[in-house]
Amino acid sequence: MPQTTALLFVRPGKPPLTNPLYKAVSALNRVVSFDPLTGTQLNAFLQKRAKDNGIVLDESAANRMIAFLGSDLGALENTLLMLGAYVGFGNRVTIKAVDACVRPPSEAKVFSIMDDLWSGRKKDGMRALLELVNDPSENAMGLATLFSRNVRNVLNVKQCLLGGKTEAQTAQLLGMKPYPVQKAAASAKKRSYAQLVEMLDAFIAIEWNQKQGLAKAEDSLVLACQEHF
Incomplete structure (x- = not known):
């Protein structure tokens, strides 16, 4: 390999320290990591x-x-x-x-709504949800994906906690930052594993219902939040 060769790896999180290729390159003492600013x-x-x-x-x-x-x-x-x-x-x-x-991204809006819903502020959360789904610049299918991702994170954390993992171990295992794990753990403790599975299924079904003409995505999203929070 010529001395002028540069290998560029783009990946989330920490470099794969146990990867044979990374170990070989690291041994040359020429590895530079450019982590995102925080x-x-x-x-x-x-x-x-x-x-x-x-x-x-x-x-x-x-x-x-x-x-x-x-x-x-x-x-x-x-x-x-x-x-x-x-x-x-x-x-x-x-x-x-x-x-x-500056318009906050959809992820930030969904996080705020889910924070209200998980925390028991259902009235505030549902009001914000209705405003969001009625915003013509938002896509209900895309929003449903963000909602289901939130519930999936809570379910994954629930599985780890049931398996005896600490929050720190859970963060490392799932590749999540400590604060989101802390929030997800607090939410996970409010629902049984079966309830979380049922909740996730409801959000996943939104896309299917839309494609099959059974219900509009925005209606299914509101109904899923209304029934499971």
């Missing part, structure tokens, strides 16, 4: 780009942008420039400006 690193990135472009960015506004856009640096920088133009030169970019200009 937390304070993302905030620092935004503050630096804001300073470079003459934009005054509130830390709370930066955190809101990160909550909406995640670790996509391109999206964060483009949105920052848009917000700078929106507030005008010399004015501060605040949370209010972010909320006015």
Whole structure:
């Protein structure tokens, strides 16, 4: 292999330390890992780009942008420039400006709704759900996938807990971060394994019902949440 050869691996999570190829390359002491920025690193990135472009960015506004856009640096920088133009030169970019200009992703909306439903705030959760499914820019089938993914995570955590795993062991086993596992564990303790399986089946059936002409996806989604929370 020529000395100028560069191998690029794109994968989520930590590198596969036990993989024979990775071990062989690592032995050459030339492995560089470029992990996505997180937390304070993302905030620092935004503050630096804001300073470079003459934009005054509130830390709370930066955190809101990160909550909406995640670790996509391109999206964060483009949105920052848009917000700078929106507030005008010399004015501060605040949370209010972010909320006015940046649309939270569907994942964030679904997470908020499910948090309400799992926590027993059914009235608030159902109200937000109805607003979401009636939003013409949203796709009910796509939303159903996000809801079923949430329930599947809770079910997977439930299986681990029933198997005697701790939350830390569960996070490692499932490749999840500690906080989502903590939230899923709290939800899992409120339902039996059979109830969670039935709930997941209801969300999975939404796509089938739509394709078979049995029910619209948005109606099935609302019904599944109404019946299982």
